Amino acid sequence: TGTLMKGKRGLVMGVANDRSIAWGIANAVAAQGAELAFTYQGEALGKRVRPLAERVGSSLVLSCDVSDDAAIDETFARIEEEWGTLDFLVHAIGWADKQYLRGRYVDTPREAFLTALDISCYSFTAVARRAARLMPNGGSMLTLTYLGAEKVMPHYNVMGVAKAALEASVRYMAADLGRDGIRVNGISAGPIMTLAANGIGDFRYILKWNQYNAPMERNVALEEVGGAGLYMLSDLSGGVTGEIHHVDCGYNIVGMKNPTAPDI
Ligand code: NAD
Structure with missing residues (x-):
């Protein structure tokens, strides 16, 4: 524990359970003194998120489905009421119909495409705009990609297209909000077994493949993504914006299969 985040208040969106990347980041910033609010999607998850929030001393736990503008407005009205201002925002939300997270991307119907892009990309823009209003002294916003x-990754399909749009939106919002001292960044995490990841076809194969072929010959730990999140949300990254930071045991730099890796 430390004091890197002391005096900072942040909203964490996207905790579903204790394996969620949002939870890994929440833990890391809470250990450094951050005060947190959480949102969850639907009451079933609310039951899981409230006790987790309590573990990091938070009782500001709100329901917010990011496909609903009125719900987002209500969330930020509550934050403004309770806190007045905000120092950071974590957006760790993505969704696509898992029926289309297998097979061919080219077969994605319009509805599935629009929903995936809405939840996985536009929602960050929607919440960032409202969060920025509450950041008169600057701030840091973070999404997961x-x-x-x-x-091209097998089965990722429409989510890959949504993440490409999300990464572009990180750069555009960094440009929009930079003059206000608000930084916008993304962490590109290596594969981690979570609820969302479970929907991706052959995810266990992807985990193994990354483990064998990443320079560090292992998969990334939730705590390591948490540590990178702490860096991005704290003043340690004060000069960093519009960046996509890979936290993947180096997998993204590799151009070919590791010749000494065992067969999967
Ligand atoms: P997770 O299932 O724990 O989190 C996904 C969250 O998105 C859940 O809390 C879910 O409730 C929320 N969500 C979905 N639709 C929503 C909606 N309409 N309104 C509000 N919330 C909604 O899984 P995770 O892996 O921690 O995912 C977090 C982020 O990390 C996602 O953007 C994901 O794409 C990204 N990511 C995950 C991995 C991985 O391997 N797990 C790797 C890189 C990036």
């Missing part, structure tokens, strides 16, 4: 935005 994946290598499937840059390169």
Whole structure:
């Protein structure tokens, strides 16, 4: 524990359970003295998120489905009421119909495409705009992305397209908000077994492949993504904006299969 985040208040969106990347980041910033609020999607998850929030001393736990502008407005009205201002925002939300996270991207129907882009990309823009209003003294915003935005990954399909749009939106919002002292960044995490990841076809194979072929010959730990999140949300990264930071045991730099890796 330390004091890097002392006096800072942040909203964490996207905790579903204790394996969520949002939870890994929340833990890391809370250990450094941050005060947190959480949002969850639907009451079933609310039951899981409230006790987790309590563990990091938070009782500001709100329901917010990011496909609903009125719900987002209500969330930020509550934050403004309770806190007045905000120092950081974590957006760790993504969704696509898992029926289309297998097979061919080219077969994605319009509805599935629009929903995936709405939840996984536009929602960050929607919440960032409202959060920025509460950041008169500057702030830091963070989203989560994946290598499937840059390169074709099996089964990632429409999520890869959504993540590419999300990464572009990080750069555009960094440009929009930089003059207000608000930084906008993304962490491109290596594969981690979470609820969302479970929906991706052959995810266990992807985990193994990354483990064998990443320079560090292992998968990334939730705590390591948490540590990178702490860096991005704290003043340690004060000069960093518009950046997509890979936290993947180096997998993204590799151009070919590790010749000494065992067969999967
Ligand atoms: P997770 O299932 O724990 O978190 C996903 C969250 O998105 C859940 O809390 C879910 O409730 C929320 N969500 C989905 N639709 C929503 C909606 N309409 N309104 C509000 N919330 C909604 O899984 P995770 O892996 O921690 O995912 C967090 C982020 O990290 C996602 O953007 C994901 O794409 C990204 N990511 C995950 C991995 C991985 O391997 N797990 C790798 C890179 C990036």
